[in-house]
Amino acid sequence: MIDADLIALFTTLKMAAISTIILLLLGTPLAWWLANMQSRIKVIFEAIIALPIILPPTVLGFYLLIAFAPQSNLGQLWLQLTGSPLAFSFSGIVIGSVLYSLPFVVQPLQRAFEQLENHYLEAATMLGAKPLDRFFSIVLPMTKASFITAASLGFAHTVGEFGIVLMIGGNIPGQTRVLSIAIFDHVEAFEYAQAQTLSLSLLIASFVLLTLVYLSNYKKVNHQKVSR
C-alpha cells in the first residue's frame, strides 16, 4: 500500500470514527424522541431521516454543497466561527457523513426503544431513579445490542460512502481524500493492482464487521428464546 493510500485510510477511519460518535450522540435522543412520539407528525420526521437510504448520494451532496458555500448563511456562519470554509473541508465531509448515515443509526435505536417495555422504566422510577439515571442504568444496558448494531452500521456506511464526499469534499489528500475516492483515482489512472488491494481490503473489512453485527444479533435472539 502506498503512502497516499495509507493517508486515505487514516482520513477514512478518522472521519468514520468522529461521524459515528456524533451519530450516536445525535441519533440517541432523536430515536428516543421518535419512539415516544404519539403524534401523527412522527411519520414526516421518520421519512426525512430515512431519505438518505433511497436518495442518490449526489442529490444530498449537491444540496449540502449549496448549503456549505461561503455565500450561504451556514457557510458564512461557519467561516466566522472557525475562520475556514466548510465546503471541501474535513468538517464538511463529517457533517455530510452524519446526515447520510443518520437513518442507519436512528432506525435500529428507535426500534429498540419502542420494544423496550415501559414497565421496567416505571419500576426504576418507583425505586427513585431519575430520567438520566434510568437511561444509563436500564435503557442503555437493555438495548446494548442495538447500540452495537447502530454504531457498526453507522461506521461501515460512513467508510463506504463516495458520492457525498466527492460532491462536498473533493479530493484533498489528508483532508477529504478517503478510501473510496482513492480507489476511484486508481481506476481512472489504470492502477488496477492498487485499486484491487484497497477494494479487497474494504470488502473483507466490511464483511467481517457485518458478520460480527449479525453474530451479536443472533446471540441476542437465541438468548431471548432460551430465557422464555
Place this chain on the structure above:
Amino acid sequence: MTELIIKLTSIKNTKATSNNFTLAINQCISSNSITGIFGPSGSGKTTLLRTLAGLEQHIQGEIIFNGKTLLNSKDKIFIKAEQRNIGLVFQNSRLFPHLSVHENLVYAQKRSQQNTLSLDEIITLTELENLVSKQPSQLSSGEQQRVALARAILAEPQLLLLDEPLSALDQHNKIKMLTLLIKIQQQLNIPMLYVSHSLAELQQTADNLLVLAKGRVVEHGNIHQVIQRLNEHHTEITISQQTSLSLAIKQHDQTHGLTELQLDNQQSLYLPLLPEKLYPQGKKIRCFIFASDVSITLQEPYNSSIVNHLKGKITHLNKPANQQQKHSVLLGIDCAEQTFYSQISLMSYKKLNLKQDSEVFIQFKASAIKTLTNSTSLNHIITEESSC
C-alpha cells in the same frame, strides 16, 4: 401515624383508563399498618394506586401525604414519582432482566433516600439467601415476586403500594407471600396500601378496608366492620357473605387436634390445630366463616358431631339482593358481642318460622373456620374468589 389525604375529581383518558372512566375520591387514610383497597375489576383500584405513585399525570385534584402536597392541579403542583418516596410492587415483578437478583436489590438500596436498611437483613427476612446470585429468568414467579417485594422495601419508602402482588402466583406461593407481607409490616412498620380483588387476602392482612366501585369510595373503615356492612347492605359489591373475626388463641388441644379460640369469657370456637410455634397462646389471629357454612337450629345441638355451636339472637334478616341468591336468606345473629352470619334456604327459613329477635343456635364445623395457616381451606377460598 401516616396520613394520606386524597381528593381526586377526574382523570383524563390515559393508557390505564377507558374513555368514560372517572375517579371521584375524597378520602383521608390514616394508618400505620396495611390498608386494603378492594373492588371489582374496573373500579379504579390500580388507577388510584398509580395516581398516588405519580405514574398517572393526567389527573385533577389534590393529594397530601404526611403534610406534603404531592399533587395540586389548581396550583399546578406535581411531585414526580421518583421524588415521592413511595414504593410500588406491581402485579408482575418487573425485575430488571440484565441484573442478577443481588444487583436488582442493590439498585434499590443505592437509590434509597435514607439507606438505613441492611441488605443482608432484608435478604434474610424475605428468604432470598439462596437466590441472590441467580438471574431473574431463573426464578419461579413466586420467587420473582419475593425479590420485587425485597427490592421495593430496600428503597425505604414512606408508603408501600401493592398492586395485586399475588395475582400471578400459585396457591402455595400466595400463602407464603401473605405470611411474608404480614411479617415485614410488623417488623419494619411500613404503612402499606394493598390492592386486591380477593377479599380473603385482604381479610388476612389489612386492618382497614377501602372499597371502590366505579371510581368512587363506597366503604371505608375497620376491616371487620366493612365486611359486615358489605354482607348486609351492598348491591353494587357482591362478596361471599361471611363472619370476619379477630380472636385470641386460648389453647392448643394436641389430643383432639384442635385449637381453641376465645370468643368471650365463657365461650370458645374450635378450629383444626394450628402450629403452636407460629401461633402461641394469647396471639390474635384473623379468621372468617362463610355464611353458607353456618346452619341454624332452634334447640341446642347436644348430640351433634359439629364442634362449634353458639346461642344467639337474630338481629338482621336480609332477603336476597340478587337473582343468584333468590332462594336463600341471610341472617345476622348476635352471639357474644359478635355478629355471625348464616345463609339458609328460603325453605328452612319458612320451616323454622324465623323472625327478628328470635333466639336460635348457630353451628358450624371446625373446618369452616378459615385462617391463613389453615392453608388448604384458604387455597380453596382464593381459588373460588379468583374464578368469580
